[in-house]
Amino acid sequence: MSRLIVISNRVNPPAEAGQGSAGGLAMALAAALRESSGVWFGWSGETTELFTGQLSVRRIGGVTVALIDLEDQDRQEYYNGYANKTLWPLFHYRMDLAAYERSFSAGYERVNERFAQTVLPLIEPDDIIWVQDYHLLMLARELRKRGVKNRIGFFLHIPWPARRVFTTLPGHAELAEALFHYDLLGFQTEDHRDAFSDYAVHSAGGVLHEGGVVEAFGRKVRIGAFPIGIDTPEFVAAVQSEPAREHFTRMRDSLAGRRMILGVDRLDYSKGLEERFLAYEQFLADNPDQHEKLFLLQIATSTRGEVEAYQDIRAKLDTVSGRINGEFASVDWVPIRYVNRAYRRDELAGVYRAAHIGLVTPLRDGMNLVAKEYVAAQDPADPGVLILSEFAGAAEQMKEALIVNPFSREDVAEAIKRGLAMPREERLRRWESLMHGVATQDVAAWRDSFVEALTGAPAEAPTLQPVG
Numbered sequence: 034m035s036r037l038i039v040i041s042n043r044v045n046p047p048a049e050a051g052q053g054s055a056g057g058l059a060m061a062l063a064a065a066l067r068e069s070s071g072v073w074f075g076w077s078g079e080t081t082e083l084f085t086g087q088l089s090v091r092r093i094g095g096v097t098v099a100l101i102d103l104e105d106q107d108r109q110e111y112y113n114g115y116a117n118k119t120l121w122p123l124f125h126y127r128m129d130l131a132a133y134e135r136s137f138s139a140g141y142e143r144v145n146e147r148f149a150q151t152v153l154p155l156i157e158p159d160d161i162i163w164v165q166d167y168h169l170l171m172l173a174r175e176l177r178k179r180g181v182k183n184r185i186g187f188f189l190h191i192p193w194p195a196r197r198v199f200t201t202l203p204g205h206a207e208l209a210e211a212l213f214h215y216d217l218l219g220f221q222t223e224d225h226r227d228a229f230s231d232y233a234v235h236s237a238g239g240v241l242h243e244g245g246v247v248e249a250f251g252r253k254v255r256i257g258a259f260p261i262g263i264d265t266p267e268f269v270a271a272v273q274s275e276p277a278r279e280h281f282t283r284m285r286d287s288l289a290g291r292r293m294i295l296g297v298d299r300l301d302y303s304k305g306l307e308e309r310f311l312a313y314e315q316f317l318a319d320n321p322d323q324h325e326k327l328f329l330l331q332i333a334t335s336t337r338g339e340v341e342a343y344q345d346i347r348a349k350l351d352t353v354s355g356r357i358n359g360e361f362a363s364v365d366w367v368p369i370r371y372v373n374r375a376y377r378r379d380e381l382a383g384v385y386r387a388a389h390i391g392l393v394t395p396l397r398d399g400m401n402l403v404a405k406e407y408v409a410a411q412d413p414a415d416p417g418v419l420i421l422s423e424f425a426g427a428a429e430q431m432k433e434a435l436i437v438n439p440f441s442r443e444d445v446a447e448a449i450k451r452g453l454a455m456p457r458e459e460r461l462r463r464w465e466s467l468m469h470g471v472a473t474q475d476v477a478a479w480r481d482s483f484v485e486a487l488t489g490a491p492a493e494a495p496t497l498q499p500v501g
């Protein structure tokens with residue numbers, strides 16, 4: 034078996050299995066790498082005054098990691114800039130929030146070059162290279178320029194947007210062209226995969242061949258849908274852990290006979306938290322008999338706090354939750370418990386299990402692992418109900434959830450009502466089907482199917498001349 038080199042922006046495998054981290058990618062990759070003898074390469078998260086390119090290699094939680102520091106300018110232009118102020122909003126259909134600054138795209142290209150230059154000495158001829166996510170779309174092209182002929186795969190954790198949205202990006206063709214230097218492109222869903230080939234065919238004048246091969250910009254790349262899952266056995270075990278039991282008991286005690294609706298998200302505008310609060314407000318307005326009989330616990334962990342749009346959404350949610358609580362609360366009941374701190378995943382497992390409804394309503398989401406964790410944490414004898422946005426990648430697989438349009442308050446409010454009233458037999462039937470999917474389409478299946486497809490992908494001979 035070839036050695037796997039995983040390259041991603043963020044490299045933070047948990048020190049021990051079951052330890053918490055606010056971000057699905059880190060958990061998924063740590064689980065995928067634990068069984069492999071490969072290397073995980075990426076940014077340390079630290080910045081220095083001048084870029085040195087010095088590698089720091091260590092072992093964390095059974096995974097060998099190789100880290101580089103970046104410059105502060107890189108953090109601003111590449112991470113906060115092009116990745117999180119340009120690509121993230123655009124790929125989540127927020128053209129109104131996408132910022133286009135030349136310094137951002139220049140910083141992005143520079144960091145992709147720096148990654149290529151620094152990882153180069155680690156690459157051996159038989160290695161398989163697997164690049165993760167929207168921070169590193171240009172990495173294969175930079176590696177090819179430097180003479181790397183290994184198979185290189187790329188997995189996009191966020192949505193690939195519709196063609197008309199992607200073409201609003203200045204320089205979209207250059208970015209798309211860079212993707213054709215990979216051997217395999219993986220997407221979370223068939224919808225994202227098809228949006229990519231639609232762009233290649235209709236905007237870049239390309240051709241879609243048999244077997245999921247797209248040709249454009251004078252090159253061919255194989256594409257496929259590889260929906261990511263959770264480490265289901267590990268998560269099911271975490272539900273039985275001491276921290277999970279402790280949190281389950283603590284939650285159940287604090288319910289005081291009430292029922293709990295639960296949301297768990299990074300505090301990101303793509304997660305539809307404001308719309309969720311407003312839909313819940315609608316539910317309270319429509320169902321006065323339910324007042325004091327339930328509450329919404331929203332865990333919303335801070336993220337990307339240096340980016341203005343995240344400061345704005347945080348302030349907005351403080352206001353909206355405060356307003357709703359002011360409107361409906363009584364002396365011994367608060368309708369929304371709104372929490373910004375992060376919880377460990379084993380703690381979360383206990384909280385998920387105590388919730389009667391898991392409310393997962395992003396406006397756009399690559400996958401959404403919270404939906405899968407919620408299902409995995411349920412009591413098989415008395416499971417809760419998952420309400421899931423049709424715009425989460427997870428909706429393509431989790432058809433037995435109550436699927437809602439998160440933009441419609443009425444739709445979400447009605448689903449809450451239906452979920453609360455759902456008879457046990459129906460909850461059991463839906464949960465069994467959902468759990469079967471979560472158990473079989475787990476992170477190991479995701480990793481294996483991607484690596485197998487990459488190993489079998491026909492490698493394209495690089496045409497650019499090596500540099501340096």
Ligand SMILES: O=P(O)(O)OC[C@H]1O[C@H](O[C@H]2O[C@H](CO)[C@@H](O)[C@H](O)[C@H]2O)[C@H](O)[C@@H](O)[C@@H]1O
Nearest residue numbers: 043056057058166190191261398399400401402
């Ligand atoms: O690293 P951050 O900037 O703090 O953000 C955390 C991660 O968020 C994103 O997660 C995506 O990947 C998940 C797993 O595939 C998927 O379920 C979710 O829908 C996506 O939003 C992001 O793509 C990662 O790069 C970040 O590390």
Ligand SMILES: O=c1ccn([C@@H]2O[C@H](COP(=O)(O)OP(=O)(O)O)[C@@H](O)[C@H]2O)c(=O)[nH]1
Nearest residue numbers: 053054055056057299375376378401402403
């Ligand atoms: O306080 C928290 C909140 C979230 N998470 C984890 O963060 C991940 C979120 O992944 P998801 O795919 O739902 O969305 P992302 O944040 O990656 O966009 C899940 O594994 C959660 O268990 C966590 O560990 N602690």
